[in-house]
Amino acid sequence: MPPGIMTLAADKATLSPANTGFMLICTALVMLMTPALAFFYGGMVRVKSVLNMLMMSFISLGIVTVLWVLYGFGLAFGQDNGGFLGWTGDFAGLGGIGLTELWGTTTIPVYVFAVFQLMFAVITPALISGALADRVKFTAWALFIALWATVVYFPVAHWVWAEGGWLFDLGVIDFAGGTAVHINAGAAALGVILVVGKRIGFKKDPMRPHSLPLVMLGAGLLWFGWFGFNAGSWLNNDDGVGAVAFVNTQVATAAAMLGWLGYEKLRHGSFTTLGAASGAVAGLVAITPACGAVSPLGAIAVGVIAGVLCAMAVGLKYRFGYDDSLDVVGVHLVGGVVGSLLIGLFATGGVQSDARGLFYGGGLEQLGKQAVGVVCVLSYSLVVSFLLAKIIDWVMGFRVSEDEEVAGVDQAAHAETAYDFGGTGGGAVARPGAGAAAGGAPSHGDGPGRSKHQDTAAASGKAPASGETSASGKEKRVDA
Secondary structure: OOOOOOOOOOOOOOOOHHHHHHHHHHHHHHHHHHHHHHHHHHHHOOHHHHHHHHHHHHHHHHHHHHHHHHHHHHHHHOOEEOOOEEOOHHHHHHOOOOOOOEOOOOOOEHHHHHHHHHHHHHHHHHHHHHHHOOOEOHHHHHHHHHHHHHHHHHHHHHHHHOOOOHHHHHOOOOOOOHHHHHHHHHHHHHHHHHHHOOOOOOOOOOOOOOOHHHHHHHHHHHHHHHHHHHHHHHOOOOOOHHHHHHHHHHHHHHHHHHHHHHHHHHHHOOOOHHHHHHHHHHHHHHHHHHOOOOOHHHHHHHHHHHHHHHHHHOOHHHHHOOOOOOOHHHHHHHHHHHHHHHHHHHOEOOOOOOOEOHHHOOOOHHHHHHHHHHHHHHHHHHHHHHHHHHHHHHHOOOEOOHHHHHHOHHHHHHOOOOOOOOOOOOOOOOOOOHHHHHHOOOOHHHOOOEOOOHHHHHHOOOOOEOOOOOOOOOOOOOOO
């Protein structure tokens, strides 16, 4: 069942201090996921783009929070209008809500539900930023967030999670965001990069992540925060459903990490830290829609399948020629599709609802519903995101100049550098070669599980494993 709508008891609900406290903790965990995403993405880019990558996530905390209070909550979860959009005047500015007014038939205040859902709205556009690393104007990105949240995220959240939303009423299961968050963000990323174009040096220059420890830190914090993301989406801790979602989150993430590493070892000959982090995130993405519908054994299947398919999918950008810098399409779009569709196979009918998948005697009905949700959200987000990016590009230009891209977006947009290589202060410019010294590591930016030489290899159609060394056994150095 989607977060926000459920029946807890036949009696009139009363405020539960325990559930309210539980949901505030879950909200804080989900908020932590946006800085965690910033670290995860920030470690994958080159030294000259670290701060910009961090800021592309952090700015979403500012913009989306304000929009959510002004009108976003009303559009997403207000009174339904035709199944496609909501609106409740009291939700505008969150000014007409009583302190102890409860959300629907739940036992938590409207304010708690509103701020919990706000954190989902914040992280979703931040996910898109990984596809655009190294090359977009910060002002254009900020404008895109505001427009995209308004015309894409808020309506889609209503479709999927609000009572009266057309996908909700159809019976599409999305426990915590497989369609509304991950497919939505992944399809948007594809739409925008088709407008923005490729990075300078794509398929030619090595573009390694500058700090794998930062990537692992971000992945670990995402994993931690995701328990609030998933378990909290049941909005209470009374009936055991949230506990199952919690267990399934852990199980699927672990299984996906093993699946990714297994594929990586067989395909490329190495187990990489980047592969472990990427596999874990793929599992988190895939179990998000399914964690309230499958058993722990089903969660293992979801995780392994997602880990392998996402590991395979990150190389599609070389085949089709789109530059998805940090593999948002390969991990979030593909992972979201996989997790959403597998509900139609593995739903037990004994957790969040009585809907059963094919392997549990439910036939193809639920799989068909899931496919409708996947296709509609993907198509809407892809088309509208492409159009928004086109408009922004026409009005103000979406991409930085070639000189700014080569020099580094950090300097151009923020007048800062991430590391003081020269010992002269935080604004120092890195010495030549310092980028390699800061971390000559393999690049997720050009495919998790791929070689540190993956761009050069990709030009020849090959993609050796992440973490390989040169023929001499020594890592080659590249500029930041």
